Amino acid sequence: MHSVIIAIWLMLPAYLPNNFAVIFGGGRPLDFGRTFPDGRRILGDGKTFRGTIAGTLAGVLLGLLLHAIAAVRPDLGLPGFGRGFELILVLVGLSLGAMAGDIVASFFKRRMGMERGAALFLVDQLDFVFGSWALTLLLAPRWFSESFTAEVIFIVLVVTPVLHRVMNVLGYRIKAKKEPW
Numbered sequence: 001m002h003s004v005i006i007a008i009w010l011m012l013p014a015y016l017p018n019n020f021a022v023i024f025g026g027g028r029p030l031d032f033g034r035t036f037p038d039g040r041r042i043l044g045d046g047k048t049f050r051g052t053i054a055g056t057l058a059g060v061l062l063g064l065l066l067h068a069i070a071a072v073r074p075d076l077g078l079p080g081f082g083r084g085f086e087l088i089l090v091l092v093g094l095s096l097g098a099m100a101g102d103i104v105a106s107f108f109k110r111r112m113g114m115e116r117g118a119a120l121f122l123v124d125q126l127d128f129v130f131g132s133w134a135l136t137l138l139l140a141p142r143w144f145s146e147s148f149t150a151e152v153i154f155i156v157l158v159v160t161p162v163l164h165r166v167m168n169v170l171g172y173r174i175k176a177k178k179e180p181w
């Protein structure tokens with residue numbers, strides 16, 4: 001159980017951006033409404049500047065809070081998010097990476113002719129996980145390899161689709177999302 005909490009704890013700065021992107025989303029789309037040569041939107045209206053910026057900011061701020069909690073309460077045995085400047089690289093990696101993973105997934109969903117909001121099983125639940133891992137591995141390889149052991153990676157891959165479902169239903173219930181997925 002402890003390793004499940006550690007895994008969720010480490011992923012919170014990548015989880016929260018998704019929720020805040022939904023809450024603060026809307027406005028100018030990242031693709032400026034332009035279409036790709038295949039005649040479909042590059043990303044669609046589901047990826048906006050406001051959502052991406054709000055999501056990334058929320059992830060970094062939450063990450064700083066979690067890092068402070070881990071530092072102030074070492075007895076809880078919760079991991080921090082890096083040492084010195086590395087902390088910023090880790091938090092940007094996790095939060096902006098999550099947003100980037102979701103954006104890349106939207107690009108391919110449009111290429112596959114899927115409408116904005118269409119559900120793509122597993123991709124919707126894990127796109128932001130791979131995005132956050134890829135960018136964090138790039139920006140802070142030492143911290144990433146030290147924190148994301150094979151066990152933590154396995155737990156995240158199993159737990160995230162469940163959390164994603166629960167949070168999407170919650171988001172739908174509070175009218176923050178047009179679909180419960």
Ligand SMILES: CC(C)=CCC/C(C)=C/CC/C(C)=C/CC/C(C)=C/COC[C@@H](COP(=O)(O)O)OC/C=C(\C)CC/C=C(\C)CC/C=C(\C)CCC=C(C)C
Pocket residue numbers: 004005006008009012014015016018019020022023062102124125163164167168170171172174176177181
């Ligand atoms: C500060 C701490 C320690 C925890 C905060 C966790 C928490 C419950 C924050 C609430 C976030 C919030 C404002 C939710 C409102 C509902 C909402 C707007 C949801 C809409 O988003 C749905 C969906 C959108 O994704 P999509 O764009 O891909 O469709 O969001 C996807 C959800 C996830 C990616 C997973 C989200 C998971 C969490 C926020 C973590 C949940 C935390 C727990 C279950 C408690 C365990 C915590 C610890 C410390 C072990």
Ligand SMILES: Nc1ccn([C@@H]2O[C@H](COP(=O)(O)OP(=O)(O)OP(=O)(O)O)[C@@H](O)[C@H]2O)c(=O)n1
Pocket residue numbers: 021022023024025026043044045046047048049050051052099102103106109115116117118181
């Ligand atoms: N970078 C982002 C990501 C999400 N959102 C907001 O969060 C909502 C839910 O995100 P998601 O499910 O990823 O987008 P979809 O609307 O399903 O679009 P797509 O089919 O491209 O995934 C979006 O509609 C949008 O309002 C945003 O504004 N900016």
Ligand SMILES: [Mg+2]
Pocket residue numbers: 117118119124181
């Ligand atoms: Mg979606």
